[in-house]
Amino acid sequence: MNSTIDQLKNKRLLWQASQVSGAHKTLSSGFDSLDAYLEGGLPEQGVVDISSPIGIGELRLLLPSFVLRQQNSQKLLVFIGAPARLNAPMLVKMGFELSRILIIEPKNAKEALWSTEQCLKSGCCDGVFLWHQGLEVHQAKRLQFAAETGEALSVVLRQQQPISFSLPVALALELAPCPEGIQVTVTKRKGGSHSQPFTVNMAQAWPSLTRQPKSSNIVPLPRVHSLTG
Amino acid sequence: MQPLWLYLHFPNLQLDSYHTLGPSRARPNEQLEPAQDGVETPVVILDMQHGIVQLNQAARFAGIKPYMSLGTAAALHGGLQVVPFNPEIEKQQLSMIAHRLYMVVCDICFFSEQGLLLRVDNMLRLYGGLLQLWNIIQTQLAPLNVEFSFATGSSPLAAKLLALKKWDHITDDPKLMKQALKQVDLTFTELSQKDITKLNSVGVSTVEQLFAIPFSDLHKRFDTQVITYLGQLRGDFKHPVDFFHPAQRFEQYIEFLYEIERSDLLLQPMHKVLSNLENFLLLRDELTQELSITLYQRDKENIEFVVGAQQGEYRAKDWLGLLALKLDNLILNAPIVGLQLNVKNTFVRSPDKHDLFLGKQGAISRLQLISLLQAKLGDDALFSPMTVNDYRPERASQYCCALTVNEQNPIYRPPLRPSFLLPEPSLLTQHVSIVHGPERISTGWWDHHPVVRDYFIATSEQGQWFWVFKTPDNKWFLQGIFS
Structure with a gap:
């Protein structure tokens, strides 16, 4: 009986409350409601597993934390295998410094994982976004280890439905669309517990990209851009 | 100051090369068998024309002498190892020695196939004396384990002559050098055999006797080559030498x-x-x-x-x-x-600069990371985003070479823009409902890429936020995604 528990502990499938006291530093995500559920915010280093459809606000939820990170350090932010071309004006608008953003377009998933590991453990990147559809346990472990070595945070985004087994990551979130912002479910958190789905309201940060209950009948004037600006 | 030359003569360059290289680095066909029972195997280097040209100590003990024919040598020792003479190896060896010596002496000349000429008078002040310099040269040569004889001379040819005679003295006293030079037999000089026989027949057999004869008298009987040689040997004539310059570029x-x-x-x-x-x-x-x-x-x-x-x-x-x-x-x-x-x-190389206050530095630097990624992924896989002052969204955002962005604040600050742009706008195929818009962009008629579009922010039924536009002919396109 005891040995079974030991085995599980060795495989890091089992945690004791004493092991995971406030050791994990967190960084604010920029959204108070999310920070409250995560008890502080996104982890400072490690791997965050995100399962989300494209275009529901997943980057808008995660990027503010990385703007903060970029302001605090001189390190790079890396995007690996993005599903489409990243739009530079949006990055500028969010507050990123483009000279410290690196975009990698690998030819296949293997190269994407390799680049992620190299970037994470290099120690000169503090955030790595990876779009990867089928991360396996040993790959997640390697990325987690690399992230700890290089003190970086890696976000792995996938569109698939959540996989049955849990990856050895610091945090796993499931995102779903929601008119007021985005619906978040914490599926795994080191030193924490699952959560019920909750909504992160983005009406303040992204008023144009949320649908509020219509309170007035104001019709916005069309904007026209032409040569005269 | 009197010019002072040092000549190093390496009689056994090829033979020595097998020791310096060590058995692991020597080519297998030239690898010599290891000594058996602590006794060195006699090894000789054979030249097709001159017979045996180089031999080791063991070969000498066996009674083999230089310029012996192979037959005689083989008869003297059954286990004789014979290696063909290869001038290429000697050349490489000499060049390697020159590169080593260049670290301590600046003027080096490949004076002959087996010798290096060093100009030392201009190095004396740096090292504080001839003996100190000689010690340093010796320490440079010691690890190479080559046999050499040496001598100083007041002219390049004098130094060479004394070294060939194995004078093995280092001095800057002109008298001593002259004394030594005078005793050298004419056979060591570079005079032709014919000239030496001619001189011998009139009783001239050493350099001293030759020097005693005035040039004008010699001129009557010998050609200018002899006169030039003598003049350069005595240091009366200028002897231009080409100094060695180590390669500026690495090539191997x-x-x-x-x-x-x-x-x-x-x-x-x-x-x-x-x-x-x-x-x-x-x-x-x-x-x-x-x-x-x-x-x-x-x-x-x-x-x-x-x-x-x-x-x-x-x-x-x-x-x-x-x-x-x-x-x-x-x-x-x-x-x-x-x-x-x-x-x-x-x-x-400029020293690595680390900011003490930046906290822990990574194992490798940014540029090292880029090089690492480029080596594996190729040059066309790494980018940095860049903004360009243009109303057309596909032109406003561009990818450029990694980390070479020259950041400038865009003059035109666009309103809300999506995080992803499709490489090419694609026809809108799904049902969307418009949330915001329109935002009209009408530009580019001057550079043959005219754009007249009304942009809208729309949501799909799945709750995704799209950036779509309508062209004047009422076609709808999807261009961006608000992730």
Whole structure:
């Protein structure tokens, strides 16, 4: 009986409350409601597993934390295998410094994982976004280890439905669309517990990209851009 | 100040090369059998024309003498090892010695096939005396384990003559040198055999006797070559010499002893070449950003590729790591028979600057990371985003070379823009409902890429936020995604 528990502990499938006291530093995500559920915010280093459809606000939820990170350090932010071309004006608008953003377009998933590991453990990147559809346990472990070595945070985004087994990551979130912002479910958190789905309201940060209950009948004037600006 | 020359004569360059190289580095066909029972095997170097030209101590004990014929030598010792004379090896050895000595003496000349001439009078002030300089030269030569004889002279030819005679004295006293020179037999000089016989027949057999004869008298009987030689030997005539300059660029070609068919096996010989490069760069305190490598394939075109390290590296270990990544992607069509490494540009290393207040620094720097990724993924996989002042969204955002963004604040600050742009706007195929808009962009008529579009922010039924536009002919396109 005891040995079974030991085995599980060795495989890091089992945690004791004493092991995971406030050791994990967190960084604010920029959204108070999310920070409250995560008890502080996104982890400072490690791997965050995100399962989300494209275009529901997943980057808008995660990027503010990385703007903060970029302001605090001189390190790079890396995007690996993005599903489409990243739009530079949006990055500028969010507050990123483009000279410290690196975009990698690998030819296949293997190269994407390799680049992620190299970037994470290099120690000169503090955030790595990876779009990867089928991360396996040993790959997640390697990325987690690399992230700890290089003190970086890696976000792995996938569109698939959540996989049955849990990856050895610091945090796993499931995102779903929601008119007021985005619906978040914490599926795994080191030193924490699952959560019920909750909504992160983005009406303040992204008023144009949320649908509020219509309170007035104001019709916005069309904007026209032409040569005269 | 009187010019002072030092001549080093290496009589057994080829034979010595087998010791300096060691058995592991010598080519197998020239590898000598290890000594048995602590007794050295007699080894001789055989020249087709002159018979035995170099021999080791054991061969001497066996009674073999220089210029003996092979038959006689073989009769004297049954287990004699014979190696053919190869002037190429001697040349390489001499060049290697010159490179070593260049670290301590600036003026070196390849004076003959077996000797180096060093100009020492201008080095004395640096080292504080002739003996100190000689000690340093000796320490440079000691690890090479080569046999040499040496002498100083007031003219290049005098130094050479004394060294050939194995005078083995280092002095800057002109009297001593002159004294020694006078006793040298004429047979050691570079005079032709015919001239020596002529001189001997009139009773002149040493340099002293020859010097006693006035030039004008000699001129009547001997040609100008003899006069020039004598004048240069005495130091009366100028003797121009070409000094050696070590190569500015690193180039090395190695031919494999066997053909290599797998790219991972190439790393072994590459490491050898890279170690040489490391020494070359380390001595100059330089770095290089680019190596050009040519692999010679048997009966096929050569493979040429370039490996870059943006930060500049000199260590063999770092270069080998980058090369290993490059070789991973390399497809060999035929066995590789040779390898050439060229380094074009080097630059002086500047000390690494670390900001004390930046906290913990990473294991490698940004540029090193870029080089690492480029070596594996190729040059066309790394980008940085860049903004351009243009109303057309596809032009406003561009990808440029990694980390070369020259950030400038855009004059035109667009309203809300999506995080992803599709490479090409695609026809809108799904049902969406418009949330915001329109935002009209009508521009570009002057550069043949006119754009007239009404942009809208729309949501799909799945709750995704899209950036769509309508053209004047009422076609709807999807261009961006608000992730």
